[in-house]
Amino acid sequence: MAAVEQRCYSHGSGYANSKDAMHGPRYDSDKPNMITTVYVDPTSNTNCTADSDDSVGADPQRRAARIVKSEEPFNAETPSSLLVHSFVTPADLFFVRNHLPFPEHTDASKHQLHVEVQNGKKKGTVTLNLDDLKEKFTPTTITSAVQCAGNRRAEMSKFKKVEGVMWDATAIGNAKWTGVRLRDVLIAAGVDPNDDNIKHIHFEGADIDPDSGNHFGVSIPYHKAMSPEVLIAYEMNGEPLSVEHGYPLRLVVPGVIGARQVKWLTTIRTSEKESPTQWQQKDYRAFSPAYNVGDNVDPASAPAIQEGPVQSAFCMPAPGSTISAEATEIDVAGYAWSGGGRGIIRVEVSTDDGATWHLTELKQAPDQTLDDMWAWTLWRAKIPLPANKRRHELVCKATDRSYNTQPETPVGIYNKDGLLHNCWHRITIDVK
Template sequence: MPADVSNFRTSDEVAYDRTRLRQWREGRAGADGVSRRAMLGLLAAAGSAATVPLTAPARAVAAEPTIRKPLPPEWFVPRGTNAETRFEALRGTGRTTPNERFFVRNHTFTPVLDAGEWRLKVWGSGLRGRRGEDRPLEFGYDDLRRLPSTTRTAFVECAGNGRSFYASQQGETVTGTSWTLGAIGVARWRGVRLGDVLRRAGATRYALDVQPRGLDADFLTNGENLGRVRRPLPLAKALDDVLLAYEMNGEPLPADHGYPVRVVVPSWIGISSVKWVGDLEVSEEPLYSPWNTTLYRLFGPAHPPEGSAPLTRQTLKSAFEVASGATFPQGVRTRLHGRSWSGAGAVVKVEVSTDGGERWRRARLHDVPRADVWTRWSLDWRPGARGPATLLARATDARGRTQPAASVPNTQGYFFDAVVRHPVTVV
């Protein structure tokens, strides 16, 4: 096992992805469910100006209710198989998001699983004895709960959070669910370190990738069955801070959030935190799935022809706990509240403009800045002239990055990080 597995960064993933591609070309990597055409496109583009064919917006076929929990309209905006949290519904809820208000991201529909029958299968060439899929090591739900537990507070956020602003603010055409900023939630997760399970399973020093796979239904797009959701993690990340979680905010995981067990990958894009996990492939070879090839990379004129490396850490964002189009009485002091977060580290400063960006004032932070979670903040405002007004908030994180005025576009609308223009009216 590597001695130092901490501080795995996106720069590591870029170098690692080049190794993955080279090894696939040499026949030393796996590409489960990825068409040969897509893989050859990535390889060809790496040495030419060719572009990689992208998948069209996916469509899930659901034979059951897509989401199990109630979705009151004052808390959620339904978005197909998903549900976006309204940020104004978080006002006064504390630093963690109540389970009943946590956003839902489903590729198909929420399965109903029995913890007593659930098994986690651990298999692959990266384990001692080369356990294959026909001879996996299995953990039951009670087996997992008997292992030493740990608790970590962290956000889970869809890579497409903020996607709609590429169109509404920048005039860009992108594909995917038109999230505003509510495809994020923070929870206190309790479970077992993935690294502890891998060590018990006999992961060797030759292991490279760990690929969790969910137990939800197969995902269909463009007439092609991509199988169940799965996405590989580099072993260094898997051994670092990743959890196999079975509790959320002190309760067993709700069905919509991965019951009985899910993966939680702090600060990385939400697709990495596979729900309803059923097996882990531990491989000596680099692994590919549709979720790190044609999906969850950045494509477009501003990016390499072969696309970016697979997306890992989340970007920087801010949101007001105020409904879009809310009204405020002229001349009456009010207190604006909001939240800011970053995948690169703690948010240490937030500035707010109440006049469309002419002047900025520093907001008061309500939390000790911490990595992996958002920081709540507030600012007093006495609205002036009646009429439309635009509120802006911009965050700076511990690495010195500040939200820009515009985001670099990409065809699938990931990683919108620009300051969002929040319309309100003074009456």
């Protein structure tokens, strides 16, 4: 494994160009970055070139920069210093979360989307292809973050044993999704928007569990499905979806955990009940800290996760960074997000374990308000460092529109599957 030394934060890109979209104190220094970020990348010695919002091409070096968690099924996350390079995450750097092998490749022209609607006693199926969606419905674009409910699971596992893919803090990305409103498609397929009998909408992907023969599937509540932000997307960052992210069609459910945002979407179904799959009924439920790995837990003791809690994490400096003994301040940067479209109102950083806090400068989507903030927030600051320390410990925390903030420790939010880990994010920087 090669340790790559980098100076990654490109001052002046992004933030400087969009001051109108900022909240909080401004950051205008042109001083060179004083920290040296060391991140360990198993496959590449790529440099930090991904600093423009439109760099979505499939640069093989960048693709190789992703950190693979498992090959089969394919799961990979983004090196943290690359994540804050652009407000919109390039598709080939965007984390990938698969439960099953990739589905057999279908050409978009052959891919069919079945919409099965029960309207009173009438039952019917409407089948659409990509051209139908593009021709019959009004396209719309929304910037929305996708975060896996297992993001930061590895940290929770250091507190107490948990099960699942050991994600660090970058199982999250932010993209510009283009597609048609799910609501429009449901209504065109015969759904009455005032129908009280429909409680949930089920979705299935083309990927199949080789053991059970079941397709990946989940559901979201009907009222969310009928909200204007929920899309059947065919483009990510202005390009057709890549296979990894759901080509040719995926569901995008802003404000909700990644698991509900079904890739390779083939089937949509109205129902009185939630989806019967394991991903809706058993997994993706955060149980009480009363239960540990190995305990027999009644799945009904916790509901299926939909919206996630408020979250923030450092991306710069990356874990394992060092700083010179002369440095009196440090550049920090990261992301923040909250579920349900609750905008981030502030992100703060502390160098004394929360005794005192420093505000950070926020970058947010200019077309979204605190009440419909589906995109993430990027934040950064130059933070004074306490003198005479051999090691600095930094923590960050975000507060959302509803004044929810992150818990200090995992103690009260521990759950045996390591879901929704959102305690204060901590990094240590050794003094050289």
